[in-house]
Amino acid sequence: MKFRKLGKTGFKVSEVSFGGWAIGGSWGDVDDKQSMAALREAVNQGINFFDTADVYGDGRSERLMAKLKKETNPKIYIATKAGRRLDPHIAEGYNKENLNRFVDRSLQNLDVNTIDLLQLHCPPTEVYYQEEVFDALEEMVMAGKIKNYGVSVEKVEEALKALEYDNLATVQIIYNMFRHKPGDEFLAKAKEKNVGIICRVPLASGLLTGKFSQDSTFAEDDHRNFNRHGEAFDKGETFSGVDFELGLKAVEELEKIKPEGLTMAQFALKWILMNDAVSCVIPGGKKPWQVRDNAAASEADDLSEKVMERVDEIYNEYIRDSVHHLW
Template identity: 60%
Template structure:
């Protein structure tokens, strides 16, 4: 496993870490025993950073992580998020009372005295134009409830605005072979400010595993069934905003580029690590076998220039025009 420094936090985290949305919910049937086994497998493989949120299973994900961390001797860094519990989810809801309440609930769920990292959870764009919200986060840090804070964003423009605030130390953003825009300008600016970057949706909701077909079906409570067009939240969170059928066509061409003994999942994750601005990719895993597939990707050598060029050509052919400029 590779380790990279998470911006100015000082944390050294695994370059491929654990995204815990799937073990909370919205990904079909998930058994707690399998989730716990997947977390243990990840830690066995060197993962020391887990990303979750208070809304993942209404606290289920946080509580499972707390259970696993109690059983391990390793130091595990846990990032959570706050804000999406708001209903309605509005900028006005990002106030002192609500944010304090959300942070205190996560402290209880994770069974810690201070949260390692709290991220504002894809707030409305207007929040990034309200300095008072970031003042509240500063105060929560001074109170010892959180060690560090950052943001999780939908759009590159939001990321660029967020890092203007001096104590924002991390940005979580969708970045994968089907969502390449963050590399254009944002990565450069983030490096200048020593911002840690968490690449989420690294496998485009499973599209980039290469295991899906036009006949693949999803359970009703799986966001890949109910949010393809943004019915529940931003459509970019599902299949990275790529049309499913077009994505399948692109995946078939990507398979032709695969090196020997490397799966498409591993190539997709290794591609992300080719960008030194990225601190870590955070794929999800519902079972130990998925965890093993994901976290072994960091052990592969860098992708060749020829492969990187081929991946970019497929992106230009299928994905760039309909997706690139939306986020």
Template identity: 60%
Template sequence: MQYRTLGRTGWQVSTISFGAWAIGGTWGDVDDAESMGALHQALDLGVNFFDTADVYGDGRSERLLARLRKERSEPFYIATKAGRRLSPHVAEGYNRQNLRAFVERSLSNLNVEALDLLQLHCPPTPVYYMPEVFGVLDELQQEGKLRHYGVSVEKVEEALKAIEFPGVQSVQIIYNILRQRPADLLFEQTQKKGVGILARLPLSSGLLSGKMTAQTAFAADDHRQFNRQGEQFDKGETFSGLDYAKGLAAVEALRPLVPAGMTMAQFALRWLTMHPAVTCAIPGGKRAAQVADNVSAADLPALTPEQMQAVQTVYEQHAKPWVHQGW
């Protein structure tokens, strides 16, 4: 495993970490015993950073991570998110009363006195123009309710605005082979300000595993079935915002680039960590075998300039026209 410094926290976090959305729900059937096996496997392989949210399974994901902390002695970091419990999900809801309530609930779910890292959970764009919201986070940090805070965003614009606030330690954003815009300007700015990048959906909702086909069926409660057009939340959260058929075509164009002995998922994760601004990738995993496959990407050789250029060509031909300006 490789490790990089997260923002200005001083934390050394695993470059391949663990995204805990899938073990909470909305990714098809999930079994808690299997999920715990995946979490233990991650720790065994050197993962020390886990990303969750209070809405993943209505707290289920957070509670599983609390179990992990109880069952293991080695230290690790848990990042959670707050805000998506609001209904309606509007900027005005990001007020002191609601944020405090969300934090208290996560503290209870995780069975801790202080959250390691709290992230605003893809709030509406106006929130980033509301200094009072970040003032509440400063208060909570001063009170010892959270150690650090950051943001999870949908758009590059939101990230650029968020890092103007001095307390922001991290930006979580979709970044993968099929969604490359963050590397245009954002990464340069986060490096200048000492802000970490947590790359979510690094495998583009599983597309970049190379295992999906036009015949792949998704469960009714899987967002890859019910959110393809953004019916429940931002369209960009599902297959990077790409039409499924276009995404499959992009994967076929990538397939010849994957070296022998490497899975496409490993190739996609190693591509992502080639950028020095990326602190870590946070692929999801519901099973121990998935985790082992993903984590092994951390120690693979660097991709060559020729491989990087070939990936860029695939992006420009198969994804950029449809996603680059969207987020």
């Protein structure tokens, strides 16, 4: 496993890390014993950075990671998020009182005295223009509740605005073979400001694993079934906002240029890691074999210039028109 610096946190994190949404819920059946096996396998593979949120299974994912931290000897970092417990989820809710309440609950779920990294959880765009929100985060650092803070964003506009806050440590953003826009200007600017980049939805909700077909079905409680058009939250979080059938066609083309010896998932993860502004990717994994497969992307050979150019061409032909302008 290779490691990279995570922005202003100074943490050296595994470039392939672990996303904890799937072990919380909204991805079909979840079994805690199997989830713990996947988490332990992550540590075995050299993964030391785990991303979760207070709303993943209403704290379920956080509590599983607390269990991992207790039984693990090597140092691991756990990042969580706050804000999506708001109902309604509006900018006014991102105030000092609510944020402290959410953080206190996460401290309890994670069974720690201080959180390694707290991220605002895809707040409304107006929040990025409210300095008092970031002042509240600064106060939490001073109080010792959190060590660092960052943001998880939907749009590049939000990410660029967040960079204006001097002590912002990280930005979490969707960047993958089906979502190229962050690479246009944002990633280079983040690197310049020493802001770590955490890439979520790196496999486009599984589309980029190459394991789906037009006949694939998803459980009733799986967001890939109930949120394809943004019925529950931003549609960009499901298949990266790409139409399922269109995505399947693009994956067919990508499979033709996949380097020998790599799985489609490893190819997709390696493509992201080719950008040195990226700190880590956070694919999910409900089963140990999935974690092993993902982790192996770190040691894969760099992709050739020819392959990288062809990925761009496939994106421009199949994907760009439907997603590039939206996020």
